[in-house]
Amino acid sequence: MSEALLIDNLSVTFGSFKAINELSLYIDYGTVRAVIGPNGAGKTTLLDAVTGKSPATKGRIILDGRTELTELKEPEIVLAGVGRKFQKPSIFEALTLEQNLALALRSASRSSIAEMFHRPGSEELARIQTVLETIGMAGWGDRSAGILSHGQKQWLEIGMLLMQEPRVLLLDEPVAGMSDEETDRTAELIMALRTPERAIVVIEHDMGFVERIADRVTVLHEGQLLVEGQMEAVKVNPRVVEVYLGR
Numbered sequence: 086m087s088e089a090l091l092i093d094n095l096s097v098t099f100g101s102f103k104a105i106n107e108l109s110l111y112i113d114y115g116t117v118r119a120v121i122g123p124n125g126a127g128k129t130t131l132l133d134a135v136t137g138k139s140p141a142t143k144g145r146i147i148l149d150g151r152t153e154l155t156e157l158k159e160p161e162i163v164l165a166g167v168g169r170k171f172q173k174p175s176i177f178e179a180l181t182l183e184q185n186l187a188l189a190l191r192s193a194s195r196s197s198i199a200e201m202f203h204r205p206g207s208e209e210l211a212r213i214q215t216v217l218e219t220i221g222m223a224g225w226g227d228r229s230a231g232i233l234s235h236g237q238k239q240w241l242e243i244g245m246l247l248m249q250e251p252r253v254l255l256l257d258e259p260v261a262g263m264s265d266e267e268t269d270r271t272a273e274l275i276m277a278l279r280t281p282e283r284a285i286v287v288i289e290h291d292m293g294f295v296e297r298i299a300d301r302v303t304v305l306h307e308g309q310l311l312v313e314g315q316m317e318a319v320k321v322n323p324r325v326v327e328v329y330l331g332r
């Protein structure tokens with residue numbers, strides 16, 4: 086099987102500054118990859134390049150062995166199978182969970198506001214129920230998203246991504262601001278989302294969380310790959326301790 090995501094000699098430049106500097110890595114289906122590193126290492130920029138938010142200056146980003154993402158626009162990248170969760174949830178608090186999930190199905194194609202009031206068909210309703218179960222919120226479909234806790238809002242947003250059935254799921258600091266219990270549940274959710282048809286990439290500063298979920302860890306430093314491997318080896322690597330963990 087092809088890699089879910091192949092990053093090949095990627096550079097992203099802002100003016101004369103190289104936020105990503107000739108970076109190569111690949112991520113297999115069925116795995117969770119954590120991307121760690123100090124502030125400014127280029128982690129968010131890497132996700133921005135994958136999703137088309139920041140254009141690559143050089144290099145290739147290949148989805149599923151065939152789709153060159155650097156040639157696509159942001160909505161096309163979503164439709165190609167890349168879902169991204171930003172740190173701050175972008176749910177609609179005035180709508181119910183079900184309406185949020187229904188909307189997520191159409192938002193990638195940038196439909197009109199009128200779509201908000203479209204009534205979902207039976208197939209769509211079934212998908213919404215499955216997603217609500219996956220995120221541990223079965224039976225909550227008709228509740229307002231505005232009443233959710235911080236953690237629940239994050240899970241709803243992950244649910245909104247799942248409506249698109251992404252092959253690559255990108256999560257930017259998914260447990261920032263969460264309680265220990267919410268963090269535990271998020272780790273369980275991510276493990277449940279790790280299927281053979283999907284790859285998950287997580288940027289995170291919570292090393293305990295990374296240790297629990299990551300099959301492999303990529304350490305970035307100044308836009309380049311510092312070290313890659315399993316967390317047990319990465320966390321005792323002297324270079325990683327020097328630039329990141331030991332600080």
Ligand SMILES: Nc1ncnc2c1ncn2[C@@H]1O[C@H](COP(=O)(O)OP(=O)(O)OP(=O)(O)O)[C@@H](O)[C@H]1O
Pocket residue numbers: 099104122123124125126127128129130131
């Ligand atoms: N749009 C932009 N214009 C100019 N510089 C940028 C832009 N986006 C990011 N940078 C710079 O690129 C570098 C990498 O930033 P990035 O946000 O990718 O780091 P990070 O590893 O995600 O850091 P953090 O852990 O703080 O989120 C930083 O020096 C940042 O200031």
